[in-house]
Amino acid sequence: MSNSRYLFIVSMNVKRDYEDLFNDVYDNEHIPYLLEVPGVNKVTRTKGEPFKFSIGGETKNMDGPSQNFVALYEIDSPEVVNSPEWGIAVEKGRWSTEVRQHTSERSHYMYKYI
DSSP states (O other), X not given: OOOOOEEEEEEEEEOGGGHHHHHHHIIIIIHHHHXXXXXXXXXXXXXXXXXXXXXXXXXXXXXXXSSOEEEEEEESOXXXXXXXXXXXXXXXXXXXXXXXXXXXXXXXXXXXXX
16 A cells, blocks of 8 residues: 555546547656656546446436546645656656647646545
C-alpha cells in the first residue's frame, strides 16, 4: 500500500478525433514524466461508462459521467502539484504542444485520505 496522504483528481474530455493521440501521450509520456516528480507515488487512469446498480430494491440506470477521462494521482501533499518539478513535468513532451488544446471541461480536485 502506498504512503500517499492525498489524491489529486484530474478529469476532462478530449475531442474524439484525438483520443488515440491523447491516450498514447498520457500513458507513454505524461504519466512517466509526472512519476519522476518527488511526492508523486502512483497514477491511475480511468474512462467513464454507463452502468446499472441496485439500491433500495431497485435497479438504477446511470449515464456515463460528463467528463469521460479521469487521472488519479496519489501524492504526498498538495504542495506536490505546485512544485517547480511538477510545473516542468506537465509541460514536457507532446502533452503541452499536441494534446492539451484538444481537451475540454477540465476539473481538478484534491482529497485527503482519512
